[in-house]
Amino acid sequence: MRELERWTSLLRSPYIMWNLLLRGRYGFSFDLMPVELTHMSWAQRVNLLRYALNLMYRRSYPWSLPLHMQVELTNYCNLRCPICPAGTRTLGREPAAIDAQLFERLLDEVGPTLLTLALFAWGEPLLHPQLATVLETAGKYVFLAHSFSEDSEPFSTVSAGPTIETS
């Protein structure tokens, strides 16, 4: 099966390269959601190529910056879902929210080459005290950011610059 996937990828690679380099388009699956990015910046295209080289040469020290990031905005929640360590208060960490300025510094560094950003881990991200500022910062850079409300539906999609097409 892996061999088949490898050959399929190899056969598709000229088409992927042509789409990426000349058209700035790249399709991938994000949390099982098919996404097609368009109008990618040159920084993003080059970073994606570097990422491919990491895979080809099995680099332990990657040449690329991250394509995807997951940030835990808060580690607390007002609900008590029994399956969740934030809900059962068993995370073993003091309740905290990421500092909005630290989040901005982080995105200033990797945002220009990032493709996706997930704004959740444990805790309820909607309870971040500076949520509007955080989302504004995310919206400056990333193609696609998502997080979840209590019913596990995506609550937000933030897009900036390039176009996102999902199907």
Ligand code: SF4
């Ligand atoms: S709503 Fe989400 S973060 Fe809050 S307790 Fe339930 S699963 Fe955990």
